[in-house]
Amino acid sequence: MKDIIFQKIFKALKDFNMIKKGDSILIAFSGGPDSVMLLYVLKSLQKKFNLKLAAYHLNHMLRGEEAKRDEEFSRKLAEEWNIPFYSEKIDIKKYKTEKVGSLEEKAREIRYKRYHYWKERLKFRKVALGHTKTDSVETFIYNLIRGSGLKGLSGIPPVRDFYIRPLIYLEREEIQEFLKIKNIPYVIDSTNLEPEFTRNKIRLQLLPLLEEIRKGATQKIFQSSLILKEAEDFIQCEVKKLLKKATKEVFKGDWLLDTSLIRSYHLFIKKSLFHYLFGFNFEETSTVLNILEKGGRIRLRDFYISSSFGELYISKKERKLPDTVLQKPGIFEFDELNLKIILERGEKTTHRMLYRINISWDYLPLIVRSRREGDRVHGKKLKDYFIRKKIPEWRRALIPVFEHAGEIIWVPGIYLKRGIEGKLKLEVCKIHGEKFWVFDK
Amino acid sequence: MKDIIFQKIFKALKDFNMIKKGDSILIAFSGGPDSVMLLYVLKSLQKKFNLKLAAYHLNHMLRGEEAKRDEEFSRKLAEEWNIPFYSEKIDIKKYKTEKVGSLEEKAREIRYKRYHYWKERLKFRKVALGHTKTDSVETFIYNLIRGSGLKGLSGIPPVRDFYIRPLIYLEREEIQEFLKIKNIPYVIDSTNLEPEFTRNKIRLQLLPLLEEIRKGATQKIFQSSLILKEAEDFIQCEVKKLLKKATKEVFKGDWLLDTSLIRSYHLFIKKSLFHYLFGFNFEETSTVLNILEKGGRIRLRDFYISSSFGELYISKKERKLPDTVLQKPGIFEFDELNLKIILERGEKTTHRMLYRINISWDYLPLIVRSRREGDRVHGKKLKDYFIRKKIPEWRRALIPVFEHAGEIIWVPGIYLKRGIEGKLKLEVCKIHGEKFWVFDK
Secondary structure, three states, X not given: OHHHHHHHHHHHHHHOOOOOOOOEEEEEOOOOHHHHHHHHHHHHHHHHHOOEEEEEEEEOOOOOHHHHHHHHHHHHHHHHOOOOEEEXXXXXXXXXXXXXXXXXXXXXXXXXXXXXXXXXXXXXXXXXXXXXXXXXXHHHHHHHHHOOHHHHOOOOOOEEOOEEOOOOOXXXXXXXXXXXXXXXXXXXXXXXOOOHHHHHHHHHHHHHHHHHHOOOHHHHHHHHHHHHXXXXXXXXXXXXXXXXXXXXXXXXXXXXEEHHHHHOOOHHHHHHHHHHHHOOOHHHHHHHHHHHHHOEEEEEOOEEEEEEOOEEEEEOOOOOOOOEEEOOOEEEEEHHHOEEEEEEEOOOOOOOOOOEEEEOHHHOOEEXXXXXXXXXXXXXXXXXXXXXXXXXXXXXXXXXXEEEOOEEEEEOOOEEOOOOOOOEEEEEEOOOOOOOOXXXX | OHHHHHHHHHHHHHHOOOOOOOOEEEEEOOOOHHHHHHHHHHHHHHHHHOOEEEEEEEEOXXXXXXXXXXXXXXXXXXXXXOXXXXXXXXXXXXXXXXXXXXXXXXXXXXXXXXXXXXXXXXXXXXXXXXXXXXXXXXHHHHHHHHOOHHHHOOOOOOEEOOEEOOOOOOOHHHHHHHHHHHOOOOOOOOOOOOOHHXXXXXXXXXXXXXXXXXXXXXXXXXXXXXXXXXXXXXXXHHHHHHHHHHEEEEEOOEEEEEHHHHHOOOHHHHHHHHHHHHOOOHHHHHHHHHHHHHXXXXXXXXXXXXXXXXXXXXXXXXXXXXXXXXXXXXXXXXXXXXXXXXXXXXOOOOOOOOOEEEEOXXXXXXXXXXXXXXXXXXXXXXXXXXXXXXXXXXXXXXXXXXXXXXXXXXXXXXXXXXXXXXXXXXXEXXXXXXXXXXXXX
16 A cells, blocks of 8 residues: 555656755645645655655634644644644735635635745745645546636646645545555645535546546546646647747737738647737637738727738737827927937938938927828828838827828828928937837838 | 527538538438438528538448338438438448457448448538537547547547538537427437447436536537647647658658657657657657667567667567578578668679678678677677667668678678678669668668
8 A cells, every 4th residue: 555655656756857855845734634645755755855844834714713723733743743834824814815706716826825935935945735636637627617728628737836746646535545544643624715516516426427437537537637738838838939939019018910920830829829828718719810811900808909911919008199299399209109209400311201301490380190090191091001001000000190280291101291391300219229119020 | 499500500610611612412311310400401501502412321230120210211301301312231240340349439430431432422522420519528528538648639520521510519409409399300319339338427427417517518628629629630730740850661660760850849749759650658658758868779569669879760570681691693682671682793893891892702602691699890899880880779680791601701881801802792782772771871
C-alpha cells in the first residue's frame, strides 16, 4: 500500500519535475485528509531531498467553533511532526477583493494571495497543494459541462508557476484508506467552499457512474486532461507567436491586426487568437473572422471592429480628434492619439504634401477636427480620397482635417488646397517617437 | 417547432458548408427516427437546393423478421415520398472483412463500404447520415472514458470527406417529438448494433444525470467537441508539416527522423508525431522522447529504436547485410537495402577511398557481411572508426564489411587496407537511384 502510493508520488515528482534537492516548500495545510497526506509525504521525503518545510493554515472564519478546532488540530499535528506552522484568521465575508462573484471564488482568490504572501515572507521557493487526481477529474467534468474550451479541459495543472501538486496521481479514496491504515488523524475539511450542489453531484453520483460504466474511467479522463493540457500549452505558444507578429496595441486597449498575415494561419489558431485577446467565444470569433475575411465593420459586445485595406482594428472606444480651434501660433497636443499639431512663424518648408505646410496668416482661425460624414473637397467626397489612398477605415477618424471658413484646406497626406501658401508653418507630428502613430504603416 | 428545427438544420448546413445547389445526395436510411427525419429534411429542401436524392437501406440480416419488416417499411416510405430507394441484404455474420473486432465494428465497416459503393455506382456526390448532436455527445463520452486522446474527443465530425450530417445540431428527443407531432411513422432501428451496455448506460443514465447537474450540459459538451475538432485538425496539419520536413521512410516500415529538427518543436507536437506515425501512447512517446534527447537504443513494443549523431531510427525489423561470398566477378544485389555490389574486371579507378576500389585477384574469395561485435582493423575496434566518422548506430549494420581470410580489408567510406591494389574493380552502389540508400546523408 505504502509502496504503491509512494511509487505514484515519485512518478508525479519525476514526470512534472516538481522537487529539487534543497527546495523550500510551503505546504497548504487545512487539516483535511489530502493536506494531511501531503504533509506526511513531504515529511517522509524531507531527508532524501534535503527539504525545508513549513505548513500554513488559513482559518476562513466561516464555521465558528469547527474552524477553531481545525486550526488547533492542524497546529498540533504539524508540531508533532516537527514542521514549522503558520496560521491566519481571515474573515472572508468581510474581506474586500476586486473579485465580484461567489464566496467560493472570493475564498479561492484570498487563499492563493496568502499562499503567495507567505511564500515570499518565508523566502520559500514553492507552495505545495493537496489536489488529487480525483479533484482534477472533477474539475475537468465541472468545466466540461459549463463549457470552457480547451483550457478548462486541462483539469488541474500538476505544476503551475511555483505551485506543485505532488498528490496529483493519487485518488481521494486511496489517500483516505492509507491514512486509516496508518492511523493518521485528520479533520473533515471545514474550508471546503466549493459550490455544493454541482461539485457534490459530480463527486457522489457522476464519477461513480462513470466507473460503473467503465472501470478505470477516472484514470482515462485524467490522462486525457494531461494530453489536453499539453495541447493547450502548445496552442498558447503558437498564439503568442502570432500575437507578436501580427498584432499591435496601438492605443490603450485598442488593437491593430495584420489581416493578411492572420488569414494565412489555421482556422483554429485564428479563433484562439481572438479568444485569447478579447475573450470572444466560438460564435463571436466566427463573426470576427467573417469581418476579417470580407472587410466591413461591426459592433460586437462592447467592441468596435473594423476591417479594411489589410488592417483589422478592434477598440472599446470610438477614438476621434476633438474639434479644436487654432487662433494663433502654438502647440496643440492630443496625448491619447500621440498627435501633436504645431503652428508657428516658420521657415519655408519643402515638404509640402506631407504633414508640414506653409500657409498664409489669412487662414486663421483654423479648425482642426475629425472627418465628418459629408465632408467634401474639390467637389468630391473626402471619403473617396481616403479610399483611393487606401487609408483603412479606422484611421480616417484620426487623421486631422483642417478647415477654414467652412472649407477643408488640408488633410495631411490626402489633400491640400492650392494657393494658401504664406508665412506660417503648420506641422502634424508625433508626441512620443516610440509610440504608435496613426500615420505609421 | 418546425421553425426551430429547420433553423438548426440551416445553421448546420451553413456552418459546415454541407450542401450546394444541384448536389446529389445518397441518404443512409434505416427506417429509424433519425434517418426518417433526415429523409424528411432533405426532401423538404429538395426544391430549394435542386437536389438529386436517393435512399439506401442495408438489411444486416441480424434480426430475421424484424429486419424484413424494417426494410419493407423503408421502401414504402421512400416510395410514398418519391425518393428512389435501393436496398441490400448482407449477412454480416458471414461477411469477411480484414477487421478483427466486435460485430459492431464489422457492421460499421461494411455499412461505410456499401455507402461508398452505392455513392459511386449512382454517381452521387455525397452521403447523408442521420447522426444527431446526442450521438456526438455520446461518442464524446464513450471515447473519453475509454481514453482516446484528442482525436476521440472531437465527437462525430459534422462533415468528413463526402459524408454530411445535417442533423448534427438536433437532439434525439426533439426529433422524436417532431415526428410524433407531424404524425410521421418510423421503426425502432433494428440495425442499432452499438455495444449495448456502455452505450445504453451513457444514453439512459449518464446524459440525463449531466443535464440534471447542469441544464444545457449536452450542448456545452457538444460545443467543446467542436472546438476540440478544430484543435485536432490544426495539430494534424502541424504534425504533417513536421512529418514532411523531418522524417523519411527509408525502407518499408523503417523510419529515419531528424532529431535536431524534431527537438526544436513543442513537446506536444513531438508526442503527436510519434503517436501519428507509430500509434505510441502517452507513456511510450515519453520513452521515445527520452531516447531522442539523450541518444541510445531501446526496444519498445515490437519496434527497434536507435538514436545517435542526429538521427533517430525506428524499425520493426533488424536489418542487416546477409553474409555473402564473392568468388568471381559478378553483380550482387541486396534489394531490400537498395545496395548493389559489383565485382568486375575493370579499369583503374581514381575513387579510391569512396565506394569503389581496385583490388588484386589474390583477395578472392571475399566475404561481404554486416559488422560484428569485436571486429577490428589496424588493431583497433571497428566500432571506434564508426564513431570517429560519426556514423549513426543504425547505419553501421548496413555498411558492408569486406573480409578476406579472416581479415577486414575494406569498409566503404571507413577503412581500406593498404597494398591490396590489383586488376579487379569492386564497387558498392545503389540499385534504384531514387530510393533511400544507406550512404545518403
